[in-house]
Structures are given as structure tokens and as C-alpha cells.
Amino acid sequence: MIEAIIFDVDGTLAETEELHRRAFNETFAAIGVDWFWDREDYRELLTTTGGKERIARFLRHQKGDPAPMPIPEIHKAKTDRFVALMAEGEIALRPGIADLVTEAKRAGLKLAIATTTSLPNVEALCRACFGKPASAIFDVIAAGDMVSHKKPSPEVYLLALKELGLEPDQAVAIEDSLNGLRAAKAAGLRCIVSPGFYTRHEEFAGADRLVGCFSEIGGLAGLEATAPVA
Ligand code: XBP
Ligand code: MG
16 A cells, blocks of 8 residues: 655756756856857766756866865856746646656545755745645655755655655655665665656656656555555
């Protein structure tokens, strides 16, 4: 019996990565550096989860480790920009997510978030896409810097499970990326994956179910029928 659904945010609840990319690039321009991430760069950079970690990797690999940069401050400006862009209301939930959330709530399941992104971004997405504060939708939110190792480490999923007070076999994770799948599986969870714009090329060996769209899950009955892959 499933008692909770744990959702990833970026690429899962909504296709947010183009908005993140825009927020990064606009922040870089605003601080007067010549960094720019096109889609191809970003697809590769996304294999490093977390915005601060992504900037650090970019500086290390592409820029040959130049003078130290104030990455936390740059990233804070990027978060502020992302929150403002999200409030413009152009991002929508991915198909199937709203129905799954509604059905789960009606059935008394707990809902949680396990994400790499920063907490203000989760709040901004919930207000823009659900028209409600995050706490009105999700019982537990495990995000970004609440853990010391981001996905593919299982830490953020283990934190969500701890806060839910559940064992891994009592919940299902919903993901869009290989890093997310690895994190969920390493936490002992079943994981359903629907790839998104930036993860379509990835291979999801070990996924308990791979769907083209979250509407294909078949609601709670479909979730219950998702047997763990050995
Ligand atoms: C998403 C991410 C995030 C966002 C940016 O990974 O890696 O870093 O791209 O968010 P996942 P921040 O969906 O697997 O959790 O800049 O706030 O880190
Ligand atoms: Mg994701």
C-alpha cells in the first residue's frame, strides 16, 4: 500500500530548466561577466545538479579556474531572478501532475518534494502553477541545501522519507532525470520516470516504470501496480 508520493521539481512538476537557463544567463549579464550557456552547453552542465555546483564546474572546466568568484552571491541573484520570472506565469504543470496530486490528496496520501533546486524556487513554482503556497500542497519539502550531497546522492530522498515518517517501500518517487532516478533508487524507493526536454536522451536502466507522460501512469491504481524492479 502506497502512503506517499515524492515528487522531483525541475523537469517533473514542470519544464523549468529553460527558465533556470534564462535566469543564469541574465544574472551573468547583469554582473558583467561574459559567460553564456546555450542549450547544448546547458544539457551537458545539467549533469551536475545544483546551480552553485554547476557554476563552479563551468568555471573549473570551461574557464580554466580563473580568479575566485563569489558563487553563493551570484547564485542568490539567480534565484531572485528565477522567482521573479516564475511569477510571470508562463510555466505550467506537466500533463498528468495536477490530476495525480488531486487524486492522491483525495485518497489521503501524503505528498512530498525531493529536489535539488532552492526552496524559494519551489515556493514560486507552487504559487505560479498551483495558485497556492507549497505548504498547502506538500506535507514535506526536502530541497537544495538541506542536504550536504545533492542528487544522485540519495540524501534528499532519505530526508523526505524521514520527515514523512515512512519506509521506502511505502512511497513512490516521480522523476524526469537519470540523476534523480539514481537518487531515488539509492534511497530504496520505487521510481517512475517520464523524461523531459533536457533528459530525453538519457537512459533509464533500473526505472520501475518509464512513461512518455505522467498521464500514462493511470492515477493511483497505476502507482500501486508499479512493482519494484528487482
Ligand atoms: C534540478 C537541478 C537544479 C536546477 C537549478 O535537478 O539541477 O539545480 O537546474 O536550481 P533535479 P538551483 O530536478 O534532479 O532536482 O539553481 O536552485 O540549484
Ligand atoms: Mg528533475
